[in-house]
Amino acid sequence: ADKTANLHNARTKVLEAAKAGANLVVLPECFNSPYGTKYFDKYAETLLPSPPSESASPTFHALSKLAKEANVYLVGGSIPERSDTDSKKLYNTSLTFSPSGDLIATHRKVHLFDIDIPGKIKFVESEVLSPGNKITIVDLPEYGKIGIAICYDIRFPELATIAARKGAFLLLYPGAFNLTTGALHWELLARARATDNQVFVGLCSPARDMNADYNAWGHSMVVDPNAHVLQQLDEKEGIVVQELETGKIEETRKGIPLYTQRRFDVYPDVSEGGRFKE
Numbered sequence: 172a173d174k175t176a177n178l179h180n181a182r183t184k185v186l187e188a189a190k191a192g193a194n195l196v197v198l199p200e201c202f203n204s205p206y207g208t209k210y211f212d213k214y215a216e217t218l219l220p221s222p223p224s225e226s227a228s229p230t231f232h233a234l235s236k237l238a239k240e241a242n243v244y245l246v247g248g249s250i251p252e253r254s255d256t257d258s259k260k261l262y263n264t265s266l267t268f269s270p271s272g273d274l275i276a277t278h279r280k281v282h283l284f285d286i287d288i289p290g291k292i293k294f295v296e297s298e299v300l301s302p303g304n305k306i307t308i309v310d311l312p313e314y315g316k317i318g319i320a321i322c323y324d325i326r327f328p329e330l331a332t333i334a335a336r337k338g339a340f341l342l343l344y345p346g347a348f349n350l351t352t353g354a355l356h357w358e359l360l361a362r363a364r365a366t367d368n369q370v371f372v373g374l375c376s377p378a379r380d381m382n383a384d385y386n387a388w389g390h391s392m393v394v395d396p397n398a399h400v401l402q403q404l405d406e407k408e409g410i411v412v413q414e415l416e417t418g419k420i421e422e423t424r425k426g427i428p429l430y431t432q433r434r435f436d437v438y439p440d441v442s443e444g445g446r447f448k449e
C-alpha cells in the first residue's frame with residue numbers, strides 16, 4: 172500500500188536485474204499501488220503534459236531516472252493513471268522508458284478485467300477505469316520491435332497477432348492474474364500467444380501477498396517462440412533473467428511455416444486494412 176516503498180523496491184530490483192545483465196526490464200501490473208478498484212483513484216497520477224510535474228507523477232520521474240541509472244529499457248509494469256482532461260477518468264497504464272530516461276511508449280489497458288465466476292472471483296475494472304484504444308508496438312533500435320499490453324489483454328489474440336505481424340519479436344504483458352484464473356490460464360495463455368505467433372512472450376506478475384485484498388498468482392515467466400517455458404518463478408518475489416536467442420523465431424517458423432500457410436482468401440488478416448489503431 173505504500174507507494175514510496177513500492178518505488179524504492181522497484182528501483183532495488185531493476186538495478187539487480189541490470190547487474191545480472193538485463194537490457195530490457197519489466198515490472199508487474201499495478202506495481203506502485205494495491206490492485207483493486209477502490210484504490211485506483213487514490214493512487215492515480217496524471218501523465219500529461221509530458222513530462223508531468225514531479226508532484227503530478229512521482230512514478231513517471233522515478234521510472235525515467237531508474238531507466239537511465241540502470242541503463243536499460245524499462246517497461247514500467249502499469250500504474251493507475253488519471254486523465255489530464257477529465258479528472259474522474261482513470262486508466263490502467265504502462266509506461267516504457269529508454270536507457271536515456273525518455274518516455275518511448277504508453278499503453279492503456281485496452282480490455283478491462285470484468286469477470287464474475289460465482290463463488291470464486293468477481294472483479295469489475297470498468298466500474299472505475301476507462302479502456303485504452305490502441306495497440307502498442309515499440310521499436311527498440313538495438314533489438315527490434317516489441318508489443319506491450321496489460322494482463323486481461325492477453326486473452327484477446329488479435330492484439331498479439333497484430334503486434335507480431337507488424338514485426339514484434341516479443342510480447343510483454345505486465346499482469347496480475349488471481350488464484351482461480353492464474354492456475355487455469357496464466358501459463359496456457361502465455362504459451363498460446365507464443366504458439367499462435369511464433370514469438371517470445373514475457374509475463375510479469377506481482378508476487379503473492381495473502382494479506383492483500385487481491386492475491387496475485389505470481390509465476391512471472393518467459394516463453395520461447397516454440398512455446399517452451401524458458402523460466403518461470405513461483406509465487407514469491409523474484410527476478411527472471413533470460414536471454415532471448417536470436418534465430419529462435421526463424422528456426423521455429425522454418426519448422427512450422429504458419430507464416431506462408433495462412434489463408435487470407437478464406438479469412439481476413441486482422442493486421443491489415445487499417446482496421447486497428449497503433
Ligand SMILES: O=C(O)CCC(=O)C(=O)O
Nearest residue numbers: 284322323347348349352
Ligand atoms: O484474465 C484474467 O483471468 C485475469 C486478468 C487480470 O487479473 C487483470 O486484467 O488484471
